[in-house]
Amino acid sequence: MTDNSKDFELVNKYLSGDEIAFNRIVNKYSKKIYWHARRMTGNHFDADEIVQDVLMVLYRKLDQFKFNSSLYTYIYKITVTRSLNFIKKEKIKRLFFIDSKLNSINNSEHDIIKGILNKEKLERLDKHLQKLPAKQREVFILRHFEEMSYEEIAEITGKSIGGLKANYFHALNKITKMTNYD
Amino acid sequence: MTDKKLIIKFLSDNLTIREKNIFEQKLNSDFNFKNEFEKLNSSLLTMKKCNNISIDETYFINLLAGFKIKTGNKTYRIFKPALTLVSTFTIAIIVVLIVGQNSDQPIINPKLSVSDLTDQEVSYLVDISPEELSNGKNSYKNINENLSNLLTIELEISSESIALFYEDVETIASSISVNEAEQIYNELINKEFFQRGVK
Numbered sequence: 001m002t003d004n005s006k007d008f009e010l011v012n013k014y015l016s017g018d019e020i021a022f023n024r025i026v027n028k029y030s031k032k033i034y035w036h037a038r039r040m041t042g043n044h045f046d047a048d049e050i051v052q053d054v055l056m057v058l059y060r061k062l063d064q065f066k067f068n069s070s071l072y073t074y075i076y077k078i079t080v081t082r083s084l085n086f087i088k089k090e091k092i093k094r095l096f097f098i099d100s101k102l103n104s105i106n107n108s109e110h111d112i113i114k115g116i117l118n119k120e121k122l123e124r125l126d127k128h129l130q131k132l133p134a135k136q137r138e139v140f141i142l143r144h145f146e147e148m149s150y151e152e153i154a155e156i157t158g159k160s161i162g163g164l165k166a167n168y169f170h171a172l173n174k175i176t177k178m179t180n181y182d
Numbered sequence: 183m184t185d186k187k188l189i190i191k192f193l194s195d196n197l198t199i200r201e202k203n204i205f206e207q208k209l210n211s212d213f214n215f216k217n218e219f220e221k222l223n224s225s226l227l228t229m230k231k232c233n234n235i236s237i238d239e240t241y242f243i244n245l246l247a248g249f250k251i252k253t254g255n256k257t258y259r260i261f262k263p264a265l266t267l268v269s270t271f272t273i274a275i276i277v278v279l280i281v282g283q284n285s286d287q288p289i290i291n292p293k294l295s296v297s298d299l300t301d302q303e304v305s306y307l308v309d310i311s312p313e314e315l316s317n318g319k320n321s322y323k324n325i326n327e328n329l330s331n332l333l334t335i336e337l338e339i340s341s342e343s344i345a346l347f348y349e350d351v352e353t354i355a356s357s358i359s360v361n362e363a364e365q366i367y368n369e370l371i372n373k374e375f376f377q378r379g380v381k
Contacts, residue, residue, distance in 0.1 A: 026246050034242070048241075055249045112238040125232050145230065150195065169194040172226075176190065179225055 007071035015063055022062075025071070026055060032146070033079045039141045040083040040134070042126035044111045046090070053082050069155065076156045080138060087134050128178045132171050139164050140171035185218050193226075 007028075013021035030051065037050035057078050065074055113119045129137055138157070142148045143164075150161045157164070183191075191197050192205050208215050 023246055026249070027242075030242050030245055051245065052249060052252060055245075056253070059249075059253060112241040114236040114238055118235045122232055122235060125229060144226070145232075165194055165196050169190060169196050172190050172194055173187075175229075176186070176222060176225065179229070 003072075004070050008067055011062060011065055011067075011071060022059065025058070029072070029075050030055075033075065036076070036079050036141060036146065037083050037086075039126070039129055039145060040087065040137060041090075042130045044113075046086065048110075050079070050082050050086050053086070054079050057082070073152070073155055076142075080142075080156055084134055084138065128175055131178060132174060136167045136171040136174070139167040140175065143168050185215050186222070189219050189222055193222075 007025070010021045010025050014025065033054050034047055034051050037054075038044065038047035041047050041050065054075070058075065065071070111119065113122055129140070132140060139153060142153045142156070143150070148156075150164050153159075153164050154161050159167075188197075188205060188208075192202070197205060209219060210216075
């Protein structure tokens with residue numbers, strides 16, 4: 001049985017009332033959701049909020065899954081959209097000075113990264129990623145970290161392959177300037 | 183075009199076939215260019231290694247439990263009338279369990295666990311249509327009357343026991359631990375009957 005048909009079986013089981021099937025879907029994809037959200041937002045606190053949001057959408061709207069794409073793509077579509085929406089909302093909040101101080105306190109308290117060195121390494125990376133515009137960051141994360149092809153990214157984001165290539169080029173150009181490479 | 187720009191164009195798959203050929207020829211013949219390419223590539227690989235950072239796995243283990251509690255909270259906000267019923271019904275189930283253990287009266291329906299009840303049974307026993315429930319037309323009193331019928335008629339528990347139940351309802355409610363109440367609540371809330379108002 002392929003990974004896709006296993007996923008479809010889990011979705012069907014969940015839709016017929018099997019809660020354990022939903023738990024299995026969450027166990028399988030929660031790390032991917034988390035790391036995408038984490039790289040997009042640059043901190044654990046916001047990433048956790050996005051993960052909860054994505055799980056809620058899945059829990060309530062999995063009956064709208066059409067079985068014409070993989071579950072993996074479907075979950076990524078939700079994650080990518082929710083992450084971008086979250087970033088937009090945060091921008092607006094920051095504009096009106098809402099919540100920013102509270103978040104920075106919570107971030108340091110509840111991070112899941114083990115070890116100071118690891119934390120520093122990730123903080124450095126986050127700092128660079130956060131300097132990229134959200135859409136370039138999104139393409140960079142999907143291609144560089146999640147190793148997706150442009151075709152897969154196009155299916156998830158609904159953008160043209162040409163546009164994605166241009167975004168990735170600019171992101172790569174900026175990242176290499178920011179890192180020690182130069 | 184600078185060497186760096188050419189390398190980035192190659193890495194982002196932005197070169198034409200002709201440009202790609204030129205790139206490969208240059209990579210094989212120009213030592214400095216090859217060095218530049220390897221340096222940039224290794225810098226990107228180092229960045230990618232952040233994928234292997236050690237993390238606290240308990241976050242992912244607890245994620246589902248936390249989410250289920252959150253799901254319960256959101257349902258509460260959206261569907262308050264259902265919660266009134268749920269809390270009353272929860273108490274009733276506990277009482278059925280307690281009375282069932284002490285009473286000499288035979289209990290016809292042996293389904294004492296909420297998880298054993300089908301959605302139709304829940305709907306039938308409580309005798310409230312989802313529409314009425316979501317409109318909030320049923321008062322707490324009506325729900326209690328329905329529960330009284332459930333206990334006396336459907337489950338054949340004596341009315342004396344029921345009277346005791348109404349006197350002791352607060353004591354019983356306070357004796358349920360948070361975990362027990364949450365477990366019963368989760369069982370009930372996952373029933374299709376209670377999900378209608380949410381979806």
